[in-house]
Amino acid sequence: MPVTPDPASSTRPPTLTLKMTRNLAVPGTFASCQLVVQSSVTNDFDTPGFSVPTPAQEWLKPGIDYAIYSAEYLPVPVLDLGESVEIPIVLKPELTTWLYSRPEVQMYWSLYELWFSLYAGGTVKLYAGSGATPCIEGDALVAPAAKGVPGWE
Numbered sequence: 001m002p003v004t005p006d007p008a009s010s011t012r013p014p015t016l017t018l019k020m021t022r023n024l025a026v027p028g029t030f031a032s033c034q035l036v037v038q039s040s041v042t043n044d045f046d047t048p049g050f051s052v053p054t055p056a057q058e059w060l061k062p063g064i065d066y067a068i069y070s071a072e073y074l075p076v077p078v079l080d081l082g083e084s085v086e087i088p089i090v091l092k093p094e095l096t097t098w099l100y101s102r103p104e105v106q107m108y109w110s111l112y113e114l115w116f117s118l119y120a121g122g123t124v125k126l127y128a129g130s131g132a133t134p135c136i137e138g139d140a141l142v143a144p145a146a147k148g149v150p151g152w153e
Helices: 096-101 103-107 111-119
Strands: 015-021 034-042 072-075 084-090 123-130 139-144
Touching (some): 072 084
Antiparallel strands (some): 015 084, 034 123, 123 139
């Protein structure tokens, strides 16, 4: 199923609900456990109607993973064996790549236009797993990003 940005994402960012279930085969308890949700996008930048600003072309290369949403670090509640919990997560666009490392590109596009040039037509990867303490078996979702949204024709 394609990943599609919310058309109202400037006021309502995309969200997901992550369901975690305590493994029956792992006894004991974890005093503290941290969930990390990370993401990236890989793009070949050949989506019709979209282009990378010329100043960004020297460092924004096809086939490289770029952060697309900010990483989230969340505490995991202590669960009994077999118990499940659903954790709502709000995905926030990762803009620091543009804001701090290459501010000169902003002379041509807004931060959101730059973010969308990374996203449109790319392949998005979402990963959930453990923080510093290995207490969660990680999993990933890989899906194609939309090639366009209303207003970006």
